[in-house]
Amino acid sequence: xxxxxxxxxxxxxLFAGDSGDGIQLTGxxxxxxxxxxxxxxxxxxxxxxxxxxxxxxxxxxxxxxxxFGSIExxxxxxxxxxxxxxxxxxxxxxxxxxxxGGIIIANTDGFxxxxxxxxxxxxxxxxxxxxxxxxxxxxxxEVTKLTKECLKDSGLGNKDIDRTKNMFVLGYVLWMFDRxxxxxxxxxxxxxxxxxxxxxANSKVLKAGYNFGDTTETAxxxxxxxxxxxxKGTYRNIMGNQAxxxxxxxATQRSGLDLFYGSxxxxxASDILHELAKHKxxxxxxxxxxDEIAAVASAIGASFGGALGITASSGPxxxxxxxxxxxxxxxxxxxxxxxVQRGGPSTGLPTKTEQADLLQAVYGRNGEAPVAIVAAATPxxxxxxxxxxxxxAVEHMTPVFFLSDGYLANGAEPWRFPNSDELPAFxxxxxxxxxxxxxxxNYRPYVRDENLxxxxxxxxxxxxxxxxxxxxxxxxxxxxxxxxxxxQHMVDTRAKKIANISNNIPLQDIELGEEKGKVLILGWGxxxxxxxxxxxxxxxxxHSVSHAQIRYLFPFPKNIEAVLRxxxxxxxxxxxxxxxxxxxxxxxxxxxxxxxxxxxxxxxxNEIKDKVLEILK
Amino acid sequence: MAEVLDGALTAxxxxxxxxxxxxxxxxxxxILKQVQKVIPExxxxxxxxxxxxxIGCSSRFPYYMNTYGMHSIHGRAPAVVSGLKITNPDLSVxxxxxxxxxxxxxxxxxxxxxxxxFDINILLFNNQIYGLTKGQYSPTSEEGKNTKSSPMGSLxxxxxxAALCIGAxxxxxxxTMDRDPIHLRTILSRANAHKGTSMVEIYQNCNVFNxxxxxxxxxxxxxxxxxxxxxxxxxxxxxxxxxxxxKLDGFTPVIVSMDSVSEDELWIHDENDRGKANILVRFYQxxxxxxxxxxPFGIFHTEERAxxxxxxxDQVETAKVKFGRGDLxxxxxxxxxxxxx
Numbered sequence: 001x002x003x004x005x006x007x008x009x010x011x012x013x014l015f016a017g018d019s020g021d022g023i024q025l026t027g028x029x030x031x032x033x034x035x036x037x038x039x040x041x042x043x044x045x046x047x048x049x050x051x052x053x054x055x056x057x058x059x060x061x062x063x064x065x066x067x068f069g070s071i072e073x074x075x076x077x078x079x080x081x082x083x084x085x086x087x088x089x090x091x092x093x094x095x096x097x098x099x100x101g102g103i104i105i106a107n108t109d110g111f112x113x114x115x116x117x118x119x120x121x122x123x124x125x126x127x128x129x130x131x132x133x134x135x136x137x138x139x140x141x142e143v144t145k146l147t148k149e150c151l152k153d154s155g156l157g158n159k160d161i162d163r164t165k166n167m168f169v170l171g172y173v174l175w176m177f178d179r180x181x182x183x184x185x186x187x188x189x190x191x192x193x194x195x196x197x198x199x200x201a202n203s204k205v206l207k208a209g210y211n212f213g214d215t216t217e218t219a220x221x222x223x224x225x226x227x228x229x230x231x232k233g234t235y236r237n238i239m240g241n242q243a244x245x246x247x248x249x250x251a252t253q254r255s256g257l258d259l260f261y262g263s264x265x266x267x268x269a270s271d272i273l274h275e276l277a278k279h280k281x282x283x284x285x286x287x288x289x290x291d292e293i294a295a296v297a298s299a300i301g302a303s304f305g306g307a308l309g310i311t312a313s314s315g316p317x318x319x320x321x322x323x324x325x326x327x328x329x330x331x332x333x334x335x336x337x338x339x340v341q342r343g344g345p346s347t348g349l350p351t352k353t354e355q356a357d358l359l360q361a362v363y364g365r366n367g368e369a370p371v372a373i374v375a376a377a378t379p380x381x382x383x384x385x386x387x388x389x390x391x392x393a394v395e396h397m398t399p400v401f402f403l404s405d406g407y408l409a410n411g412a413e414p415w416r417f418p419n420s421d422e423l424p425a426f427x428x429x430x431x432x433x434x435x436x437x438x439x440x441x442n443y444r445p446y447v448r449d450e451n452l453x454x455x456x457x458x459x460x461x462x463x464x465x466x467x468x469x470x471x472x473x474x475x476x477x478x479x480x481x482x483x484x485x486x487x488q489h490m491v492d493t494r495a496k497k498i499a500n501i502s503n504n505i506p507l508q509d510i511e512l513g514e515e516k517g518k519v520l521i522l523g524w525g526x527x528x529x530x531x532x533x534x535x536x537x538x539x540x541x542x543h544s545v546s547h548a549q550i551r552y553l554f555p556f557p558k559n560i561e562a563v564l565r566x567x568x569x570x571x572x573x574x575x576x577x578x579x580x581x582x583x584x585x586x587x588x589x590x591x592x593x594x595x596x597x598x599x600x601x602x603x604x605x606n607e608i609k610d611k612v613l614e615i616l617k
Numbered sequence: 618m619a620e621v622l623d624g625a626l627t628a629x630x631x632x633x634x635x636x637x638x639x640x641x642x643x644x645x646x647x648i649l650k651q652v653q654k655v656i657p658e659x660x661x662x663x664x665x666x667x668x669x670x671x672i673g674c675s676s677r678f679p680y681y682m683n684t685y686g687m688h689s690i691h692g693r694a695p696a697v698v699s700g701l702k703i704t705n706p707d708l709s710v711x712x713x714x715x716x717x718x719x720x721x722x723x724x725x726x727x728x729x730x731x732x733x734x735f736d737i738n739i740l741l742f743n744n745q746i747y748g749l750t751k752g753q754y755s756p757t758s759e760e761g762k763n764t765k766s767s768p769m770g771s772l773x774x775x776x777x778x779a780a781l782c783i784g785a786x787x788x789x790x791x792x793t794m795d796r797d798p799i800h801l802r803t804i805l806s807r808a809n810a811h812k813g814t815s816m817v818e819i820y821q822n823c824n825v826f827n828x829x830x831x832x833x834x835x836x837x838x839x840x841x842x843x844x845x846x847x848x849x850x851x852x853x854x855x856x857x858x859x860x861x862x863x864k865l866d867g868f869t870p871v872i873v874s875m876d877s878v879s880e881d882e883l884w885i886h887d888e889n890d891r892g893k894a895n896i897l898v899r900f901y902q903x904x905x906x907x908x909x910x911x912x913p914f915g916i917f918h919t920e921e922r923a924x925x926x927x928x929x930x931d932q933v934e935t936a937k938v939k940f941g942r943g944d945l946x947x948x949x950x951x952x953x954x955x956x957x958x
Contacts, residue, residue, distance in 0.1 A: 032953070281941060297689065297700070300689070301696065302701065304687060420945040442634065462662075
């Protein structure tokens with residue numbers, strides 16, 4: 001008897017197990033397979049900060065949620081249709097996210113007495129053996145045992161064999177959701193090119209998992225999700241950090257600048273460093289500095305020398321960079337600062353997501369120290385906004401923050417990537433001659449254009465020798481000045497210079513819904529998907545709701561106030577305690593409503609929807 | 618000073634029109650003057666010269682040099698010059714710092730810069746005091762120093778900058794002083810000639826907050842006994858009349874009277890001998906006290922080692938050959954794609 005194939009529009013699966021169980025790899029591989037098939041999708045990896053957290057414990061549970069569909073997908077899904085658990089702790093930690101009637105695929109070998117004890121199951125009875133899971137379809141599989149059986153003649157040791165058990169699960173899940181093994185087989189043969197015995201073992205176990213589904217009667221129903229109707233074009237799957245790195249490379253390629261990346265490893269930003277370090281053939285120079293301060297200071301040195309200096313970190317590292325960012329804005333040199341935000345304060349929640357560094361970007365320096373700030377809304381959007389950060393830094397000779405977060409950084413989505421010539425080309429305004437000399441024929445580095453932007457005069461250029469520094473300077477000459485009126489003038493000038501950027505960015509658009517109405521949901525950053533999904537449903541249900549996502553946070557787009565005033569109520573959901581909300585209120589005196597969440601996990605669609613319905617009541 | 622050729626730059630070309638604002642009598646004036654004299658002799662173009670400093674009295678230096686310059690933030694100049702040098706390895710980069718800037722707030726950056734060996738000249742103005750903040754003890758102040766922040770005497774054991782640098786695998790370490798212009802200029806030239814991070818510690822008198830910290834070593838009356846000027850290939854001899862020598866008894870240095878030994882029994886200075894440099898840096902007791910070693914000046918140690926910026930640029934060039942010049946479309950496309958018609 002073969003299982004019946006049920007067609008459905010969307011599926012959300014959560015893979016969960018020990019952080020050493022290969023859950024992230026399993027999830028990523030399943031995601032890539034669906035992406036290549038042509039689904040729209042969104043992912044949410046969720047893992048502990050410890051590399052190998054204590055085995056079998058609740059603290060050690062690593063998860064990877066993927067939501068894929070034949071329809072447009074905006075979020076990794078509020079609830080799961082299927083839960084794949086490698087042990088008792090994984091089940092206990094995640095059962096609440098599973099829909100009633102949902103599927104549980106459980107590795108029964110992870111439910112022995114020891115695992116139950118580690119998972120603090122007080123009764124000592126496995127949920128697989130009592131009636132607590134009666135509301136669900138439970139498929140019990142002896143994954144560990146079957147994997148061992150499958151590889152008993154492989155000559156591999158127990159440890160190596162145990163490591164392949166995630167492939168058994170992946171094979172089974174691919175069978176259940178009607179996907180082929182080819183992308184994974186191809187991945188394995190590339191990944192373990194030099195270890196044919198490992199390719200063989202993993203491939204064999206993968207196939208065994210698939211065949212197990214096909215030949216046994218554990219499950220009688222399979223699910224098939226058709227291709228999504230996405231705009232025509234060629235797509236790839238992309239993660240946020242990868243997209244950010246590519247945006248930085250693309251920006252330097254399109255401006256003809258050298259890319260210098262000074263960085264100190266920190267979660268969740270390090271993958272940008274890893275990605276860029278692979279692209280030296282683009283002339284990319286990566287420098288793993290001794291600390292966060294050296295990372296930003298080296299980037300400033302690089303910008304002084306005529307490269308585009310870029311540094312990246314997460315909140316704690318950004319805190320350390322504050323003084324140097326102030327220096328860069330005093331020098332008026334381009335500098336891109338990437339903040340892949342994580343839960344704070346202090347060390348906070350290193351592997352979890354949050355948006356609580358917005359005000360740090362706006363205000364986190366001594367003195368009147370404005371810099372530009374942009375933020376990405378989705379993983380693929382990291383490409384565009386990292387590119388924009390570079391463009392603005394170079395065109396306006398200023399530090400620019402690019403804000404991402406842990407959710408965007410590790411999340412993935414299909415991306416209809418552009419051709420390089422569709423990307424805007426932009427140019428640095430290098431000074432080549434001393435065309436407006438001051439006293440004694442001195443070069444004047446702080447002569448400004450109509451946007452108050454100075455030229456970039458780099459060492460090695462004959463006749464433009466000059467000194468810059470962090471001490472207040474006289475406009476034009478750059479000489480040290482303590483003159484009271486000059487300081488006022490310079491503070492005003494630096495503020496106006498940043499404000500002028502609003503002439504060089506797109507106007508704020510409405511993502512979804514009417515241009516005016518009852519409720520505007522105003523988001524920034526990674527809340528995009530949940531807000532859009534909620535808005536779509538609310539509109540479908542006949543409510544007057546619109547969605548706008550701010551990508552340019554400082555300065556705001558010129559029309560932002562008009563957009564906000566077109567609605568009776570503005571709701572601002574943020575994964576912080578109300579930071580954009582505070583900026584909007586203080587700047588425009590609009591009585592916004594804040595919706596705040598700081599749990600280290602993104603908003604669900606329903607959390608936003610419920611809040612809007614409450615407002616509309 | 619070298620002969621000035623027609624059209625060649627002179628010290629005057631390296632002065633700026635900015636008023637020099639150090640306290641009258643400050644040792645920094647002498648250092649500035651010697652640097653301005655030496656630079657034109659080095660055969661570098663003015664537009665290729667960059668002075669970068671941190672914060673402190675000495676760090677105003679770039680404003681007085683008519684070259685490119687950056688007065689950065691406290692302690693971070695090593696990181697700034699690292700990025701600059703990676704971006705443009707052809708520049709002649711000079712980093713100006715002090716004992717607080719380099720050894721206290723910037724201590725971490727300094728040691729990492731030394732191990733990476735960027736081709737940069739560091740001038741560390743050591744006055745053993747915080748001048749700009751008006752007289753607190755510094756990481757090189759002697760123990761028990763009475764200052765505004767240590768009215769009962771400082772508790773800190775001081776850094777030994779020479780030992781610190783050698784310990785961080787510096788490839789060039791020299792010590793000189795503000796009050797010996799000829800020696801200072803000689804060391805600056807050698808520092809510039811060295812490919813790698815050249816660390817020049819300059820004893821500099823702060824006549825306002827720490828006047829006379831080095832008088833024993835700079836005054837004619839005592840300089841002979843308290844200092845030891847080392848030169849490559851020459852025996853270690855010192856004293857007003859060169860009446861003392863130093864010989865090595867195994868790894869132990871011993872002061873001997875020149876009456877009792879011949880020169881060939883003495884320790885012959887070898888700039889390339891890291892082992893001996895490790896002994897030399899330990900000549901750090903108060904040289905005015907009976908029985909202590911004199912304070913060495915000159916080039917303690919130098920060695921050739923690849924510079925970080927050259928290694929990095931090599932990798933970039935190798936990557937271009939190995940993988941071909943980066944193709945943006947290829948990068949954007951990645952390894953697997955699918956098409957929707």
